[in-house]
Amino acid sequence: MKRLAILGSTGSIGTSALDVVGAHPDAFEVVALAAGSNLDLLEQQVRRFAPPLVSLASETAARELRRRLASGRTEVTWGREGLLHAAAGTGADTVVSAIVGGAGLLPTMAALSAGKVVALANKESLVMAGELMTAEARARGTRIVPVDSEHSAIFQCLNGQIGQVRRIVLTASGGPFRQLPMEAFARITPEDALRHPTWSMGKKISIDSATLVNKGLEVIEAHWLFGLPLDQVDVIVHPQSVVHSLVEYVDGSFLAQLGVADMRVPIQYALTYPERCVCPAARLDLSHQFLRPTHELEGGECLRGVADVEKMMGNGPPFRRGRLARPDIQAPVDLHGIGGDDFTAELFREAQGDFGFADGGRAGDQHRAKMEDGVRLHFASARQGWETGFGHLQSSIFHPRFV
DSSP, rough: EEEEEEEETSSSHHHHHHHHHHOOTEEEEEEEOOOOEEEEEEEHHHHHHHOSSSEEESSHHHHHHHTTTSSOOOOOHHHHHHHHHHSSSSOOSSEOOOOGGGGHHHHHHHHHHHHHHEEEEHHHHHHHHHHHHHHHHHHHTTOEOOOOOHHHHHHHHHOOOOOGEEEEEEEOOOOOOTTTOOGGGGGGHHHHOOOOOOOOOOOHHHHHHHTHHHHHHHHHHHHHHOOOOOOGGGEOOOTTTEEEEEEETTTTTTEEEEOOOOOOHHHHHHHHHHHHOOOSSOOGGGGGOOOOOGGTTTTTTTHHHHHHHHHHTSSSOOOEEEEETTTTTOOOOTTSSSSSSHHHHHHHHHHHHHOOOGGGOOHHHHHHHHHHHHHHHHHHHHHHHHHHHHHTTSSSSSBBBOO
């Protein structure tokens, strides 16, 4: 069981992290929570997860929480001292650094100095002190695991092969104003900027995403996390927010991580790394994105027919020498009109007499030739269906790089 300290527990990342913890009560124990001034939500979290230690920003808030938790066993602290104690002074194995802005730097450094694994959502810390933080992690024999969806995607795709990377590519949705004409920018309100098209996030990161400042910070974050020069970190616009980032290797191959736009997915991976487990987030339905299910393809009967035959073969061989052993299989895969049912029936009847081409049965080369013709027709049908079914797609699901 991993012991967790969550800094910024009442924020967007903190509440999502606790959702993950709640979904896996046998895998995690919360030993410390730190928050600002959202007493009502923090009280709920304390009552549910019973951490031994809680820290708040002010003494006033801490005294009020103490009053509410009079019969509880949770120690309530406040201020800088309380925050640093939550980060480094508890028995946590992993510290979730989710405090917004520059306020997250000192507790994150304290956690690293104490040898804690840091699940980092506070990118501002790396922007301000990336060299110091990465050096401290190395010196203490610990690691920084990214929580940002883009950097989590890169982390998963790298798999320790950083020396073979040509570049990493962060994806950006483009924010709520991606298609807004420049002349309309003067009428933008804060409420407009907070309405991100694909992600549900806190106010600061939502505003930073609307201005694309957040993506600039993520480029710097990637530079420090993965030790790559800035000219090997690219950004492309991907409005669907399905592909979270990509790695291009020196041989021209790309690896990408796909998933729903739900921060619980990268948060859980940061907490369970290197293991994986079932996540409370929804599953990605690729049929609603840039791929189509096979039942929408012309010629897709070939694919489904072969699969159906394989399923039936799993329940017993469909053929025995000289006769049909499985009467429930009436014919081979339908050729969907190419070659025609007569061809299929003829081929089936002749093959039924002797299915052992290799041992010189009476059908011999004639049967083999007809089967080969049938295979060619299957492939022709499948290719035609592929081209028809996917012809509506643009040449790329991504927009050109904008930085």
